[in-house]
Amino acid sequence: MPYLFNKYYPWRNLLFVFGEGGIIFLIINGVFLGWVGFFEFQSFISLYLLRALVVTFVFQLVFYYSDLYDLHVIPRLPDHFLAVVQAFGLGCIVLALIYFLFPFLIMSNRIFVSGLAGVGLAVFLWRFVYFKILEKRMFVQSVALIGAGEFAEEIISAIDRQKDCGFKIEALFAADGNTRSRNIERPIFSDFKELKRLCTNRKIGKIVVALDEKRGVPLHELIQYKFLGIEILDGARFYESLTGKVPVEKINPSWFIFSDGFHIGRLKRMLKWALDITAALSLLLLSLPVFALTALIIKLESPGGVFYRQKRVGENQKIFELIKFRSMKECAEQEGPVWAQTEDSRVTKFGRFIRETRIDELPQLINVIRGDMSFVGPRPERPVFVENLAKEIPFYRNRHHVKPGITGWAQINYPYGASVEDALRKLEYDLYYIKNLSVALDLLTIFQTVKVVLLRKGAR
Numbered sequence: 001m002p003y004l005f006n007k008y009y010p011w012r013n014l015l016f017v018f019g020e021g022g023i024i025f026l027i028i029n030g031v032f033l034g035w036v037g038f039f040e041f042q043s044f045i046s047l048y049l050l051r052a053l054v055v056t057f058v059f060q061l062v063f064y065y066s067d068l069y070d071l072h073v074i075p076r077l078p079d080h081f082l083a084v085v086q087a088f089g090l091g092c093i094v095l096a097l098i099y100f101l102f103p104f105l106i107m108s109n110r111i112f113v114s115g116l117a118g119v120g121l122a123v124f125l126w127r128f129v130y131f132k133i134l135e136k137r138m139f140v141q142s143v144a145l146i147g148a149g150e151f152a153e154e155i156i157s158a159i160d161r162q163k164d165c166g167f168k169i170e171a172l173f174a175a176d177g178n179t180r181s182r183n184i185e186r187p188i189f190s191d192f193k194e195l196k197r198l199c200t201n202r203k204i205g206k207i208v209v210a211l212d213e214k215r216g217v218p219l220h221e222l223i224q225y226k227f228l229g230i231e232i233l234d235g236a237r238f239y240e241s242l243t244g245k246v247p248v249e250k251i252n253p254s255w256f257i258f259s260d261g262f263h264i265g266r267l268k269r270m271l272k273w274a275l276d277i278t279a280a281l282s283l284l285l286l287s288l289p290v291f292a293l294t295a296l297i298i299k300l301e302s303p304g305g306v307f308y309r310q311k312r313v314g315e316n317q318k319i320f321e322l323i324k325f326r327s328m329k330e331c332a333e334q335e336g337p338v339w340a341q342t343e344d345s346r347v348t349k350f351g352r353f354i355r356e357t358r359i360d361e362l363p364q365l366i367n368v369i370r371g372d373m374s375f376v377g378p379r380p381e382r383p384v385f386v387e388n389l390a391k392e393i394p395f396y397r398n399r400h401h402v403k404p405g406i407t408g409w410a411q412i413n414y415p416y417g418a419s420v421e422d423a424l425r426k427l428e429y430d431l432y433y434i435k436n437l438s439v440a441l442d443l444l445t446i447f448q449t450v451k452v453v454l455l456r457k458g459a460r
Helices: 011-036 038-043 045-065 077-101 109-135 150-161 193-200 219-227 235-243 253-258 266-286 288-301 349-356 364-370 383-392 396-401 409-413 420-435 439-454
Strands: 141-146 167-173 206-209 231-234 307-313 319-325 374-376 405-407
Touching (some): 045 109, 045 439, 150 167, 167 193, 206 235, 266 439, 319 364, 374 439, 405 439, 409 439
Parallel strands (some): 141 206, 374 405
């Protein structure tokens, strides 16, 4: 099964991304071959392959940062194809810059135009076919849910929201025998003989135990399906692999104790520290002109200091002072701390801009170098909010077992939180991150953060 950091990625999705890359690569090479001839292509094959690889990489990178590989919802074809055309235009600009810096990669105009036309037609056709596959739920793995309560409904809802998740709920089995008064538009059975028939006929590839109460799990019934080669999963684990978050309201302390992950060894801490320092120093040096210009504008726009310092809760609940560029008017919290709102009147005009572009977060690089924060981790919250949230949300203090981060798994997967419900949803992502913490996951989070910043998602 294609799992990455305990998250499931369907084979057809991987085939779509790598298949599209293969198509671009092959078409560009085919155009080279058609225009220059077999003997010249063979003589300079390394150069031609490199040129095709650069074009493929640039276009797919632009597709990614244009959200064209986010296919949880099937888009309208006209809108999607317009976005693809715009991405091609941006890709051409990036290639022009690369050709300026590395002239040996330049291809002739006729080859470039022919290749672009061929790639465009192929990409449109490839995506049209893939959308039809998603729409008809083809090449998916059928799942049977043991349970027909709230947790089962959440799993069904998550699958319905993600058209490209690779799963389909074939049937549900009510362990309590009650199949009435359900808000689920799926077949619900009380007789486990039906489950045996589905498994014997190979219509079920996975059984997920998604009971609201752990009592009453039909263990003796499930043993026989294990011998049939059917994968049997706990609902929390399946939900985690499906959504990239931990279902906080559906787990108990024993889940933490017996679950894999959550161990951060010495080597992992050293590698993470090295990544933090390298990333923080590099970004700090690159952003020095932005630092100076931002400080000047803040000083000219409104009275007050350039930086804003605020007490936050760090690793092991240690209090530290977080540094940000000031984006609010002076004395904005004279009546006490409150959540930031979408249209916050306390924010200055330039403050709104640096919030949307995340420039206000840049001084936190100093916190990373000091050791108060990590580059990637849970968002650091204020002590007063932590005290209140810990009383209302189970396991909330467990997010403080790692250093807070400038960016994080929750920040790139969920918009800015301004309520207890938002804090609960973000905790689900934070616990997933802590459970699967690794340098590779940090790099993936940083890579996706660039897209979030470029598209200005979730800022307030």
